[in-house]
Amino acid sequence: MKRISPDCVVFYTASQCYIYPIQSCPKALPFDVEDARPVPSDEQIKLLQQELKQSVLASSRQLLIVVPNAWLSVSEHQIAHPLSPKLAPLAALAFASETTFAPPNEIFFHHSVDKLNKDLFQLHVIACSKMLRDLLRQPFDAAQDCRLISMQQWQQRSSRRFARYTWGQFELSNYQPEEDRRRNLVRRWLVFVLLSVSLHLLILGYFYLLDRQHKQLAVTLQQQTQALSLPQKGSVFVSQLLTMLRTLPKDVRLSSLSSEQHAATAYLTLPHDSLPILLAQWRQAFPHWRWQVLPQSKLLESQEVIDVALRIFAR
CATH class of the missing domain: 3.30.1360 (Gyrase A; domain 2)
Structure with a gap:
């Protein structure tokens, strides 16, 4: 996923919509993060969006939208065989399609795999439909970049200094096999270029040392012969x-x-x-x-x- 550094965080709840600059986001949020009320109607969500502080939105370029877990499809599945990096997103998409009742091309999801034992794996899937995602993103079209995550992922966030730059890998996104292949190809080319540059630098360093030793021997010989008076x-x-x-x-x-x-x-x-x-x-x-x-x-x-x-x- 593309890395982002959000400058603003938006929290959706069933009764209010909160927005904070990333640097001043409170550790203890002023609402119940375990609220299990279902997703409101489209009209109610639009009413919540009208209460957003436009002054904060106007200065925001990268947004992180945090949605209650009850608004999304959150499921866990135990699978009795290994899940490769190519197979895991396909399995997650299949499960997300069953829980969201949406076609695969209109599903945005995030998945992770945990190894329970030698032969048992657990697949975590968080998903929502494109319709809900577009509705939640509607007031933020002016922002340069906007990512959607669950409250569960927000609570599991890291407190490390540069953790804000890794939010892009937790967002709910659609299945893009071509993009994944392109990203893998770019990554391989970068590794190849880095290895090639490192090899050339080592060769240049080796020849530099040889040349330096040769010149040093020549200077030593010259000094020895000149010292003969x-x-x-x-x-x-x-x-x-x-x-x-x-x-x-x-x-x-x-x-x-x-x-x-x-x-x-x-x-x-x-x-x-x-x-x-x-x-x-x-x-x-x-x-x-x-x-x-x-x-x-x-x-x-x-x-x-x-x-x-x-x-x-x-x-």
Whole structure:
């Protein structure tokens, strides 16, 4: 049902018609809520409606009409098999048709199902004819929205803060299978869209974290290489070595470096396939140096990243 937030409540009784703004509706109503007198004649109802405060009606846009239980058809039925969401309204409509003596297309009803035990269910049905509903709504045609409920439902109302927004699900309405199917279809599409948006956000977040980690590794490598300062009285060998290390690829990490006048040791973490390629490049660029690779752990063919100590000697 469509959600509403009524700003005004109208109470029908056999002797008077009361109207209250929703915020100032008294908890103790000034009439007998258990009044079992039958519905008055059409003329008597119109006389009651003439006593309504027009000033309150003029400022109302959403109305909730509360009708005595005795004016409506209230029944309970025990059924010895489960009632699915599609079957329950049809069963309620059939029972309402028997009690209101009106054709199905002119019946407005509300139903609820309670499970008594494993195999027994109780169906509650509140119904009225379209003729009575239209008569009770007649003075409120100017209102934007107008809903009809029973006094029984009003007494069972929730005291929660946002309960006023749920009155739409208790109203007496006619059977609209196409509207129910449309509403279910809209609900499924909303769920699909929400899941799709959530999935895309997760993927974007994952790639954002990967990109951030990659940039952080690049910055760390740059800081490590830039932190290597040339000694004030260093040799040409050390200067050339530091220049070479500053040009390491991004997937090669320099852990530490120790150097002497004619020898140095660089501790590297790099992909297994990159080591022979880099050695070939370095040997070509510095043919007068001697190179020695000392693995820090046992090298395996399936190992993708390795830790090595690279000893370099100036001949």
